[in-house]
Amino acid sequence: MDHFDTAIALSRVLTSGVIMSIERNDRELPALERLLRKVSGRTQVVLVNSATAGLHSALAGLRLGHGDEVVAPALPDAHRRFLDWLGVRVREDGTPAFAYVSPTPADVDRLGPLLTTTAGAPAVVLDLTGLGFGPAAAVLFDDEDAWRRAERLKIFGTFDLRTMWTQAETDEGVGGVQFNYRLSPLVAACVRMALTTQGARA
């Protein structure tokens, strides 16, 4: 990563005064979501604070939980252990339920082509930790309901903490365990900087 670009991105967000993910005025998380939608061609993006949060959110989006089986793609061993912790059994045969992509800084200018290989997967876990700004990930969907379930897992069941703090009886995906998987806008700004200044485009 280029230190000057990182410094500019961080200074810009600090100057804006908005560093909280649940701040209505935050522009950094929506901007990264927009970029990832553009690069991936997917319609829905969930930003989270680690690859394991990404795996959990992807499964929640796909309605897979404790006691279910999943055909998982090739995953690092730690991620396999995480699925086991979630109580989700991994099967080897068949078409993976989601794709997993873990780019390094050297991959950022070919992120578009990399993501092309995931076409057709109902969900993509994009581990952004390798870019160097700390644990970060995105989950990509085309299905709005899947996106909503994943968003709810990450922010205590509220559909959108930026605007709304209530849980309604009719909401799907608010009856279970919920986490704080929210990503910091400062981290999101750096990830976006790395993806744009180094040439990753649709």
Next chain:
Amino acid sequence: MNTDFPKAPLPLPRAEDVTEELAALEGPPVIPAGLRRTLFPVITKEDVFKMLLSTRVDPAKVVADFAEAYREYVGAAHALPTASGTSSLHLALVGAGVRPGDEVVVPAFTFIATAQAVVAAGAIPVFADIEPDTYCLDPAAAERAVTERTRAIMPVHVHGLPADLTALRAVADRHGLALVEDASHAHSATFDGRVAGSLGDAAGQSLMADKNFPVGGEGGIAFFATADAHARAVEYLERHGIDYGMSWIVAAFGASQLERLPYYDEIRARNAARLAEVLGETGLFSAPHVPEGRTHAYNMYRIGLHPDAVGLGDLPVHAVKEVVHELLVAEGVPAREWQNTPIPCHIPFRRREGFGGGYPFSLNPAAARDYAPEDFPVTLSMLSSTLVLCRELRSPVEYERLERYGHAFAKVARRPDAIRKLVGGREFPLPHAKAARLG
């Protein structure tokens, strides 16, 4: 430049503000629209400079240095920085020895994350009522909730006031339980001179940027009294492949904020004391109660309403509260309910789907209870009769703004006639009859 620097200063307060017509009745608001925003956190050149320096440092060292500096400040034996307060609570429970199927006693009034962290640890939250004066877990109620499957008690230092740790420790000792603090509201708060986070067998604490001690967006920290407890949490993360790591960017911001935390604590305490003076003269409102031997961090400031003191004792208190809330908001005071429903009555604890298929509730069906709001009368009474200020007392709130908040409370309290009129003829559902609010 996209900056949070204020566009215009707030005019100095005037004594006449208090006697003018209520804003809700077309009078001038005490705090004019356009001048109501409270900036938080305070981001200074020190934060920017420290952040820039950190881009050249090994990321693991930035996080470790931050955690060590804050651990020392708190006086806890061991620390583990995390990505959120929720994850820190999960690890605090694991470190304290909580295992799947165990029961953990938690207060019915807190943020939902306290109870969800118990579920994350594979345990079952068992809810107990709070004390009427501190709003923290009632030690007697906690003791009544203990069974032979209880492993820990997790009090919350609600709004920044430490729970009664002497009594809770005694309960824990009597039953051989771990005491785990949720110190998410209580940065720098003290109990018998010791800082919250260092008092339990373990503690979790949110450091997200709307807390008194903010890191760079989202973060948390777990504290442990013993090396064993710390090692248990570290081993758990490794064994289960869970990434709860804090970003170096988040930590770098925390490192520079930590140096100014005592300054901000002092301003908040001063603002809280000043507002208490003003509220004390209104009759209608009362300031938070702080028992001897404790300091309150005032992450939130819960104000009691006493309709009887202004001749409104015949009206339902929740109706008075709702009208007063509307009047205050119209004056430019962003008062909030901050919760309207006991946590056990929120959907996740009624449906109890957990991780799926009802896990972990299925491990211990006897502990997975259906609670009714009426099981928690003290919580309900608090929800019906109090309002909350959140950021409004924190630095950089200027003296003129603080005085204006005081004026707004005084102005509303002078008008029982208007409150009575506005209550009349309207339906007021109880707070918990509405959709559950998280904050």
